[in-house]
Amino acid sequence: MPAVPKTIDEYLVPLPREQRAALEKLRRDIRAAAPRAEECISYQLPTFKQDGMLVSFGAWKEHCALYGLSAQLHAGFAKELASYSTSKGTIRFLPSAPLPATLVRKLVSARLAENAARVAARAAKGGARAGAKARSPAAKRDGATTGTARAAKDAAKRGARRGANDDLRSSKPAAAKPARKLGAARAATASAKGRAATLAATKGRATNPTAANARDSGRATKVATAGAPRSSSKSAARSSSARATEPGARRALGTSSANSRIDPAVVAFLRELDHPLKAEIAVVRELVLAASPEVGEGIKWNAPSFRTIDYFATINLRSRDAVQLVFHNGAKVKASARAGLAIDDPTGLVRWLAKDRGLVTLGAGAELREKRAAFQELVRSWIRAL
Numbered sequence: 001m002p003a004v005p006k007t008i009d010e011y012l013v014p015l016p017r018e019q020r021a022a023l024e025k026l027r028r029d030i031r032a033a034a035p036r037a038e039e040c041i042s043y044q045l046p047t048f049k050q051d052g053m054l055v056s057f058g059a060w061k062e063h064c065a066l067y068g069l070s071a072q073l074h075a076g077f078a079k080e081l082a083s084y085s086t087s088k089g090t091i092r093f094l095p096s097a098p099l100p101a102t103l104v105r106k107l108v109s110a111r112l113a114e115n116a117a118r119v120a121a122r123a124a125k126g127g128a129r130a131g132a133k134a135r136s137p138a139a140k141r142d143g144a145t146t147g148t149a150r151a152a153k154d155a156a157k158r159g160a161r162r163g164a165n166d167d168l169r170s171s172k173p174a175a176a177k178p179a180r181k182l183g184a185a186r187a188a189t190a191s192a193k194g195r196a197a198t199l200a201a202t203k204g205r206a207t208n209p210t211a212a213n214a215r216d217s218g219r220a221t222k223v224a225t226a227g228a229p230r231s232s233s234k235s236a237a238r239s240s241s242a243r244a245t246e247p248g249a250r251r252a253l254g255t256s257s258a259n260s261r262i263d264p265a266v267v268a269f270l271r272e273l274d275h276p277l278k279a280e281i282a283v284v285r286e287l288v289l290a291a292s293p294e295v296g297e298g299i300k301w302n303a304p305s306f307r308t309i310d311y312f313a314t315i316n317l318r319s320r321d322a323v324q325l326v327f328h329n330g331a332k333v334k335a336s337a338r339a340g341l342a343i344d345d346p347t348g349l350v351r352w353l354a355k356d357r358g359l360v361t362l363g364a365g366a367e368l369r370e371k372r373a374a375f376q377e378l379v380r381s382w383i384r385a386l
Contacts, residue, residue, distance in 0.1 A: 008039050008046040019059040022095040026057055026066065029101045033108035043293055044380065048108075051115035055108060056293060059095075061384050066091045066099065066107075067293045073110050077103075085309065088261055090294060092309075261289060261296045266304050273317075280323045280364045281315060287372060288313065288325075291379040300331075308383055322363045327382055329356040344381040347374040 005011040008027065012020050023046070030037070030048055037050040045067070047056040055068040069089050074081065080103055085092040093099055270282060285304060289295055294308045305314040310330035315323070327350065329341070340355035349371065350358035362368050362375060 004044055005041055007041065011041065011046050015059050016095075018095040019064060022064050022093075022098040023057055023059060025098050025101075026064070026104060029099070029104035030055060030057075030108050032101075033105040034112055043290065045293065050112060051119045054111050054115065058292075058294070060294075061386065062094075063092045064095055064098075065093070065294060066104075068111065069107060070111075070114060072114075073107060076110070077107065080106075087309070088296065261293075263297045263299070265299050266297050269299055269304060275317060276320055277323055277364055280362075280368055283368065284315070284323050284325070284362060284375075287376055288379055291376040292383055294383065295379070306379075308386065310386070312382060312386060313379070316359070319361075322361050323368060324362070325360045326353075327358045327360060327378075329386065341382070341385045343378070343385055345378055347371075349374060349378050 012023055012027075015023065027046065034048060034050055034054060037048040037054055040047050040049060042049075042053065042056060045056045045058045048054040053068055055066060057064065057066050063085075067090055069091065071088070074086065074088075081091060084099075091099070266285070270278070270285070273281070275281065281304070285297070288306050289297065292308075296307050298305055298307065298311070300307075300311050301314055303315050303317050305311045310332075312329065313325050313327045316326055334356070343350065343358075349360050349362075351361070352358045360375070360378065362371050
């Protein structure tokens with residue numbers, strides 16, 4: 001198994017001369033647009049980071065690629081990218097025709113602006129939340145003092161109004177008293193009507209216990225939820241959203257641009273899947289998606305399948321006691337069907353079914369855990385050979 005590069009220089013050294021020259025130029029152009037960005041290796045690819053993942057690049061058998069672009073950037077630069085092979089987050093180009101420096105600088109500058117805006121929005125949101133929670137003791141005292149003064153002022157107004165009403169009542173002639181008696185009579189009549197309505201409602205509940213129970217249940221629910229902290233309902237909503245987008249896959253992929261490679265159709269398919277190795281299949285899916293930023297997914301041949309430009313692997317759902325994948329070269333017959341594929345497989349994971357088609361058995365439990373690293377290396381080797 002080839003050594004995993006730890007720096008961009010280590011990644012570039014073993015490449016063919018033409019690919020190395022194209023990627024060194026791309027590296028210089030990225031550095032010119034983002035002089036403060038940090039260089040590193042992420043997902044075994046040369047990567048630049050500034051306020052989060054900025055862009056990555058890599059070399060494959062017949063092309064090179066630039067990764068990390070958002071859907072908004074793809075749409076905004078559609079005219080400039082029309083002559084290139086693109087997919088979600090990816091621009092592919094031939095080593096003999098590197099990306100123009102002007103285009104690279106525009107794309108990287110736009111990515112810097114996106115990252116900066118995301119960081120600023122997150123900081124503003126956190127500051128507003130902190131400000132709402134932490135009022136200073138002095139502000140609280142000032143607020144209490146202001147509230148006390150306002151309450152005293154309101155009380156004085158109410159007292160003045162009561163005094164004015166008392167003066168008005170004392171100045172009225174005696175002829176106004178029968179009107180007060182009439183008002184009392186009306187109040188007594190209304191009270192009697194209210195008691196009759198209450199009695200009728202009680203009688204209705206007695207004759208319709210189902211409706212009464214429903215009303216009582218509704219009141220009980222309101223009482224039960226009234227004291228519950230608001231965060232619990234928010235947590236439930238977040239939990240539901242997380243289930244819909246497969247949190248394990250998000251952890252494996254790591255970035256928002258990589259998350260766009262997750263296909264909702266696959267998420268829904270796996271949620272409804274009835275299979276004894278459902279949990280292991282989910283783990284294998286994460287491993288394939290995390291092996292390279294160029295890997296996407298979809299439902300093909302009635303099973304979760306994985307692709308770059310074309311599909312190259314499909315989970316074999318007919319296997320019930322061990323997780324299996326069929327590695328292939330897409331739906332159409334290609335030259336590799338006759339010439340074969342040069343795959344690095346030092347641990348012997350592949351059982352060849354044809355020159356460009358093989359079956360990989362990963363097992364389950366401890367066996368699957370032991371094969372994780374070799375399996376991801378096999379996925380990358382297969383992609384390079386396509």
